[in-house]
Amino acid sequence: MRLPSLTRTKPEAPNVHAEPLWSLRPQSDREAGDAVVSNFMLHWFPAKISKAAMAWSYSFWLGTISAALFFLLILSGLPLLFLYVPSVERAYQSVKDIEFVITFGSWIRAVHRISAHLMVIVVVLHLVRVFLTGAYKNGVGRGQQREVNWVIGVVMFLTTLFLSFTGYLLPWDQLAFWAVTVGTNIASSIPAIGPGVRELLIGGRNIDQPTLIRFYVLHVVFLPGLLGVLFAYHMWRVRKDGGLARADAETVLESARATEVVPTKTYTLLGMARGTAPTVTARTMAAPNTTVNAVPDLTRRALIATLGTIAVVSIMSVFIASPLEEPANALITPNPAKAPWYFLWLQEIVTDTTIRIGSFTLNGAFVGGVILPGVLVGLLTFWPWLDRSSLRAAGVWLPRERRRQNIVFLLLILGVLLLTFVGMVLRGPYWNFYWPWEIWPEIPGRI
């Protein structure tokens, strides 16, 4: 159905209309363009988008799904903000109330927890997709800086992990307490500045009230705010860079075929697009089949991805209960004490990387917990400048030209997955190795 058409009272100048006129079901190209210009929620979309960039099988819409999960986390976080009490004496009891006393409390908490876990997974998949398609590479548009957007993305990925980690402490149960003990002790293993960093992070020498309030503020104000700002910049850069790298790839393939000079037409839509962005070159007019109007084609798919995410999380939250262990007890370390699953590969590495050369010992906490992840994140951050492949390898799945780096990248991912599996399934009491079918020995809970 069309939105009621607005009556025009003023006379129109050519190509200018005084009244906003837009519809989610536009009848003409002009109305479709107007939707993007007149509607606040749609202003960050381009007027036209290449069909190839929109394909489910190219991006799997993982970025949109990550954003939908972030939206769900904010939404489900709001009621929790009213119900949770960030004090050492009452935090555990308030989470227990959310879980067992408050109407729909356990469902809201499950939505929050499952969205958080899924967000870690989907953000990683998004990063893997962008790497494998070389989508951080610039294409044919002028003024593109996709490598900058890649770096923003890496920072957003780390922020997501840190958000998850700070949320982990808040229930103040055994799981939380010991994960944070191990996590902050990794920070303190840095030579010279380590103990100071830990003290600043936990607000003292022991994990106590100052730690809880610090993690709480980071979790509910600082990190979501940071992620929101980075998200806005991430999207703005996508627009500035002329859409997804896939759109550039289309243009490259297209221009290889067409030899005649195409008339160019430059749009500076809302002053956003500098130069000739691939999605708005006149070629798109010469070959109208390759592009569609963002409204309704892009909006429809974005809504499908968002609604699908909300549906999946809502249903999963009905069936998957959120765990709550015993209250935090500084006196007893659970056996085995495991980090959250997305940090288990790190826990596995810090176990195996204590280096002894003669009488000289380097703590695995520093080697595996600081140096190794630091090198990995550094490599990830600066990879766009190390990747020397041509622009033909941008926006294409697994191109021959980037085969070697893609294989190394996939092997690293596989290694992380393998270590995660070992930590998750094959480690028992005292971090000993057990096959899944082996029964863990009975170990008294206390000494």
Added chain:
Amino acid sequence: MSEDKKPTDRRDFLLTLGAGAGVAAITVQAAASLRSLVPNVSYDAPTTVKLGPPSDFPDGLKFLPDERVLIFREGNTFHAISAVCTHLGCTVRAEALASPQSVDAGGASLRLTHRFLCPCHGSEYKGDGTNVAGPAPKPLAWYRLLLAPDDGQLVIDLADEVGRDFRLTLG
């Protein structure tokens, strides 16, 4: 403006002054905010703790969860070993040995009745705190024990690490 230096006029000067003042104000605000997060006073538990009369401690080993320390008694001699793993700070668990053994610990003989295992990453220590397996980079700490002059209670000084030859012998 051309490349060669022009004498700064009043407008430029005031602009620089204004911008400088703005940057300085924000920097000082930020520094003050960050500094406020560094604690000046520690409300942590004191490092010197009275543990109770020596007669409370049985022969062998007693774990004190609050101090995360293990107190050993062999007749009239006492010594204390930290239960905090040197790898990443989890609390180790003691496991009794089937047959105690005697070793030379820092020049003094020591009867080992237990070994210590860390639940977090599987580090293993001998009864005298020596790290033998797993990621632990160094042995468990030994702490000084004293007798309180006022009431004769056993006192531990968690800020004073001692060598492995340390023993507190009661008269």
